Amino acid sequence: MSETTxxxxxxxxxxxxxxxxxxxxxxxxxxxxxxxxYAVIVNEFGEIGIDNDLIIGADEEVFExxxxxxxxxxxxxxxxxxxxLMKRKGKFDAIILETTGLADPAPVAQTFFVDExxxxxxxxxxxxxxxxxxxxxxxxxDAPEAKNQIAFADVIVLNKIDLVSKPELAEVEARIRAINPxxxxxxxxxxxxxxxxxxxxxxxxxxxxLEIEPEFLEAGDAHDHDHHGHDHHHGHDHxxxxxxxxxxxxxxxxxxxxxxxxxxFLPWLQGLVAAEGGKMLxxxxxxxFVNDAERYVFQGVHMMLEGxxxxxxxxxxxxxxxxxxxxxxxxxQAIRDGFANVIPA
Amino acid sequence: xSDFDPLQEQASIVSVTDRVRPVTIDGAVVAVHFLGDKAxxxxxxxxxxxxxxxxxxxxxxxNGGILCTAADDQRLLIGGDDGKLVELNRNGDVTLLAxxxxxxxxxxxxxxxxxAVAWSAGKTAFVRSAKGEVKSLDVPSTVGxxxxxxxxxRLGIAHYNGVTLWxxxxxxxxxxxxxxxxxxxxxxxxxxxxxxxxxxxPALHGWRLADSxxxxxxxxxxxxxxxxxxxxGKGLATSGADSVIVWPFASKDxxxxxxxxxxxxxxxxxxxxxxxxxQDILACGYSDGTILMVRMTDGAEILVRANKGEPVTALAWxxxxxxxxxxxxxxxxxxxxx
Numbered sequence: 106m107s108e109t110t111x112x113x114x115x116x117x118x119x120x121x122x123x124x125x126x127x128x129x130x131x132x133x134x135x136x137x138x139x140x141x142x143y144a145v146i147v148n149e150f151g152e153i154g155i156d157n158d159l160i161i162g163a164d165e166e167v168f169e170x171x172x173x174x175x176x177x178x179x180x181x182x183x184x185x186x187x188x189x190l191m192k193r194k195g196k197f198d199a200i201i202l203e204t205t206g207l208a209d210p211a212p213v214a215q216t217f218f219v220d221e222x223x224x225x226x227x228x229x230x231x232x233x234x235x236x237x238x239x240x241x242x243x244x245x246x247d248a249p250e251a252k253n254q255i256a257f258a259d260v261i262v263l264n265k266i267d268l269v270s271k272p273e274l275a276e277v278e279a280r281i282r283a284i285n286p287x288x289x290x291x292x293x294x295x296x297x298x299x300x301x302x303x304x305x306x307x308x309x310x311x312x313x314x315l316e317i318e319p320e321f322l323e324a325g326d327a328h329d330h331d332h333h334g335h336d337h338h339h340g341h342d343h344x345x346x347x348x349x350x351x352x353x354x355x356x357x358x359x360x361x362x363x364x365x366x367x368x369x370f371l372p373w374l375q376g377l378v379a380a381e382g383g384k385m386l387x388x389x390x391x392x393x394f395v396n397d398a399e400r401y402v403f404q405g406v407h408m409m410l411e412g413x414x415x416x417x418x419x420x421x422x423x424x425x426x427x428x429x430x431x432x433x434x435x436x437x438q439a440i441r442d443g444f445a446n447v448i449p450a
Numbered sequence: 451x452s453d454f455d456p457l458q459e460q461a462s463i464v465s466v467t468d469r470v471r472p473v474t475i476d477g478a479v480v481a482v483h484f485l486g487d488k489a490x491x492x493x494x495x496x497x498x499x500x501x502x503x504x505x506x507x508x509x510x511x512x513n514g515g516i517l518c519t520a521a522d523d524q525r526l527l528i529g530g531d532d533g534k535l536v537e538l539n540r541n542g543d544v545t546l547l548a549x550x551x552x553x554x555x556x557x558x559x560x561x562x563x564x565x566a567v568a569w570s571a572g573k574t575a576f577v578r579s580a581k582g583e584v585k586s587l588d589v590p591s592t593v594g595x596x597x598x599x600x601x602x603x604r605l606g607i608a609h610y611n612g613v614t615l616w617x618x619x620x621x622x623x624x625x626x627x628x629x630x631x632x633x634x635x636x637x638x639x640x641x642x643x644x645x646x647x648x649x650x651x652p653a654l655h656g657w658r659l660a661d662s663x664x665x666x667x668x669x670x671x672x673x674x675x676x677x678x679x680x681x682x683g684k685g686l687a688t689s690g691a692d693s694v695i696v697w698p699f700a701s702k703d704x705x706x707x708x709x710x711x712x713x714x715x716x717x718x719x720x721x722x723x724x725x726x727x728x729q730d731i732l733a734c735g736y737s738d739g740t741i742l743m744v745r746m747t748d749g750a751e752i753l754v755r756a757n758k759g760e761p762v763t764a765l766a767w768x769x770x771x772x773x774x775x776x777x778x779x780x781x782x783x784x785x786x787x788x
Contacts, residue, residue, distance in 0.1 A: 161531075162554065164572065166591055168610055171631045171651055181610060181632055181650070182592060189531055189555060192480065192494040192515035221672060 113228040116187075116200040117304055118213050121235030122244050122251040123206030126264040130235055130296035130303070131203055139300060142197040144190055146183070148205050159197055161186055165205060167212045170219065176383040176407040177219070178212040184220050191226045199304070200227065207250045210234075210257035211386065214406040217309065231306035234258035234288075235296065239268045242277050245284075252354045255281055256386045256431045257406075258288040259308030267294045284354050287389065287429055311402045311413050354386075354433050359444045362425040364395040369447045374403070375410065377430075377443060382408030384435055390428035393418070395449070465753040466743075470784040473506065475499050479777035483521035484768035485540040489775035490526050491764065491783055492519050498526065500542055501775075501785065511536050511544055518569075520559045523769040527567055529556025535569050547578065560605070562598040568605050570596055575607045577618040585618045594634040594650075600642045608633035608647045613657070615645075627657045629664065635674075640683030644704050648674040652690055654697070658704060665706055667697055671719070676765075678725040678732065680746060685711065687732050687746075689720040694734045696746065714744045714751055722765040724774075733774055735762025741776050754786055 121127045135143065144159040164182040169175060183202070190200065204213065210232050217229035234254045237244075241263075244251035255261065261281060266274055274292070281290065289306075291298045370392065378385055385407060392401040403412030418424055430440065478494040491499040495515050497508040512530035520527045526538040533550035547567060550556065554571035561567055565580030570593035576586045591610035598605055599615075607614045612628040613636055632650035639646070644665070646656040652673050656665035674690035684700040693715035697705040714720075718738035725732045730746040739758035742751050760778040767774055777783035 164592060166610065168632045168650065169630075179650075184650070185557065185592065189515060189517050189557075192478070192517070193531070194494075 113226060114191075114194065114198075114200055115230035115305065116202060116217070116227050117230045117306075118210060118232045119201060119203045119235070120208060120210050120232060120254045120257070121206065121262075122237065122241075122248060122254065124240075125206070125235040125237040126262070126296045127203055127206070127235050129264075130233075130262060130298070131201065133296055134201065134300060134304070137300060141199060144193075144197040144200045146186055146200065146202040148203070159190075159193070161190070163202070165208055167209075174382065174408055176211070177215065177409065179216040179219060180212045183213065183216050184223055187223050187227055194226070199230070209250060209253050211253065211406060214257065214309075214387075215409055218406060218409040218411065229309040230304070231259040231308035232257045233260045233262065233303045233306075235262045235264055236277075236281065238263050238266045238274060238277050238292075242280055245280055252284060253386065255284045255288075256354055258285055260303055260306060261285070261288045261290045262296060262298050262303065263290055263292050264296050265294065266292045284356060285431055286356050286358065309404070311404065311411065311415060354431070355435065356429055356431045357435055357437055357440060358427070358429045359441065360425055360427045361444075361448050362393075362423070363448050364393050364397075364424065365426055365447060366449055367394050367397075367401075370394075371412075373443055373447045377440065378405055378408050378410050381432065381435060381440075385430060385432040387431045388429065390426065391415075392426045392428075393424040463751055463753050466786060467753055467755060470754060470786045473499075473501050473777075473783040473785055475777060475781035475783050476508070477781050478779050479764045479781055479783060480516060481519045482764035482766045482775045482777055482783070483519065483526050484523065484766055484773065484775065485521070485526060485538070486523060487768060487773060488540065489766070489768075489773070489785055490521070490538065491775070491777055492516055492526075492528065493781075498528065498538055501783075507542070509538060509542050509544060511538060517555055517557055518559045520561045522561050522563065525561070527559045527561055527569075529559045529569055531555045533571070535559065535567070537567075548576070548584070558593055558596045560596045560598050562603065564603070566598070566603060568596045568598060570607070573609075575605060575614075575616070577603070577605055577616075579603070579618075587614070587616050587618070587624065589614050594632060595636040595647065597636045597638055599638045600640055606636045606638060606645055608636035613645060613647060627662055629655050629657075631655070635677065637677055637679070637686075639686070639699055639704075640679055643702075644699060646677070646686060648677060648688075654686075654688065656704065658706075663706070665704055667705060667710070670695070676720075676722045676724075678723045680725040680730060680732065681728050684730075685725075685746065687713075687723040687725055687734075689723050689734075692716060692719055694720050694723055694732065694744065696732075711746070713746065713749050714742050716740060716742075718757070721761050721763065722776075724765040724767055726771050727767055727769055728771045733765055733767070733776070735765050735776060735778075737761045739778055741765070743774070755784060758782065 146161050146163045166181040167178050168181040170177040388405040398417050399414040402415040475491050479491050480494050481492040483490050488500050488502045499508050511528050513532045515531040518529040533553035535548040535556050537545045550571045558570045568577045574588050578584045589609045595608040605616045610632050614624045614626050616624040633647040635648040652670035654667035670690035672690045674688050676689040678687045685696040688695045694713040696711035718736040722735040733743050735741045739760050741755040760780050763779045764777040774786040
């Protein structure tokens with residue numbers, strides 16, 4: 106699959122709650138001198154003042170797939186637009202899709218998983234979520250869309266940090282990490298992020314998924330280093346569910362250094378996402394299998410899961426399996442027990 | 451891609467490849483139609499190439515991508531992402547028929563024998579009568595396909611969760627045929643008894659118009675992109691599998707409870723089908739570039755083009771059934787005189 110990836114046109118999904126700064130970021134991407142041409146899919150014309158790029162209006166039409174699963178949805182308008190844009194392949198290098206502030210990123214991501222024609226010609230590069238440092242904590246309490254956008258993000262642009270104090274910033278970052286520990290996070294004012302930090306991320310590319318996330322699942326450990334002077338959390342559960350009392354969304358991470366057996370691990374994983382698909386927003390993992398020289402990588406959106414061998418384990422590389430699940434009201438103990446059951450004795 | 455070579459594996463297959471006149475189109479071809487004896491190869495962007503024995507010439511029809519086409523023997527309708535609907539006639543004259551007020555993409559087009567045309571942009575379907583009067587109808591979601599019924603001025607409009615049947619000249623409320631899912635291309639059977647849609651999922655759905663009875667036509671490994679009624683409308687040939695799937699429509703129940711015919715199996719997916727206008731013969735193109743002619747009565751095959759690796763994206767007969775035109779996604783094309 107990696108051979109064809111290069112020829113596919115990358116699509117960056119730009120999301121974020123109303124007023125977070127999506128359009129500011131989009132304007133920067135389009136006006137900066139980067140020598141690339143973008144096709145831009147937006148909901149509202151006129152918001153962005155550019156002339157030369159290919160701009161298409163979208164409807165955000167969400168279709169249920171007829172497999173009896175209500176969480177399996179695709180963006181019908183996106184299928185249509187991407188199909189049409191492929192006629193003009195060669196006129197642009199990449200596609201940027203700006204969603205409305207209230208949009209759920211799941212149907213967008215799933216479109217790239219399930220639609221054969223979309224898969225053939227394009228690849229989802231990353232979901233980039235712009236978050237408002239000042240108001241995100243409030244939105245996480247009252248707006249499920251804002252939570253979904255954080256949960257789905259591969260890259261989070263935490264904007265307007267000039268409007269908050271240091272403790273407020275730490276608080277909002279902790280909230281983000283409680284939901285999504287593996288997204289790359291950039292702190293910005295006026296969406297002044299390096300474009301190389303948001304574009305060409307390859308976050309949905311199984312071959313690159315972990316190359317660009319060297320600290321995959323390390324984030325939870327990493328920020329403990331700031332805790333000098335705080336109470337020590339002896340015995341606190343590394344990689345466990347971190348709850349805020351008002352949060353129904355959380356991440357759960359698992360790891361083991363025992364090589365797993367694909368004949369028991371994969372059915373468990375598939376069963377888990379099938380059973381919890383509605384609540385399971387995203388899943389990602391890197392797996393070390395018994396007698397397997399290559400790393401196995403998977404990722405999923407709701408019930409949809411894809412996985413493949415990625416590359417050989419490097420000499421001296423720690424062979425361990427690391428998984429993360431992000432979802433709503435996930436049955437943590439049952440998942441931990443299930444995982445424990447598939448770890449060979 | 452398969453390295454299957456029908457010439458070697460099926461030594462008995464008859465070939466007319468040496469009678470094909472090669473045509474080279476500058477760019478991807480998304481459709482081909484005949485205007486009389488001129489083949490009109492529709493490019494992915496901007497141009498249509500008119501080709502006959504005297505040569506070929508490009509005609510600029512759009513300022514941008516070409517999204518949809520429909521043709522009869524006289525004219526070719528073309529909708530583009532520049533929001534324009536244009537008509538090309540046999541002489542190569544281009545007429546602008548409509549420009550979308552909001553510059554939306556023209557996603558679908560259809561032609562009526564009396565001169566009326568239909569098109570859609572977003573959720574709105576438009577009909578322009580032969581006299582030039584334009585009427586429009588909004589449906590619940592983006593239009594996936596439009597088709598005129600063979601009798602009267604009636605338009606079938608496919609969309610999410612069904613098809614709306616609209617008489618543009620009548621005040622009556624449009625009738626809606628419901629079926630969950632996203633409906634794309636829509637076609638009426640030539641006898642006006644059945645309506646069939648190709649769905650977003652790899653399936654067809656049909657209705658018997660007399661009683662709205664459903665017909666599910668499933669089992670495809672890929673989405674059905676190309677459908678064609680056989681001469682007289684007895685069968686509906688379809689792409690989407692590794693053989694041509696032909697659904698029987700000769701009886702009053704259509705394909706209900708019947709198995710479809712499966713013709714010309716190959717180790718590649720059928721991408722285009724085009725039934726001969728007068729005889730029980732069809733042409734089919736595959737994802738590996740193969741093109742065959744198949745006799746529908748016994749499945750006998752004639753090789754028109756050997757597998758060359760690029761998917762066939764355009765296939766059409768002229769109205770008399772004496773010429774077959776084809777092209778692939780790189781613009782490698784050909785004309786065959788029968």
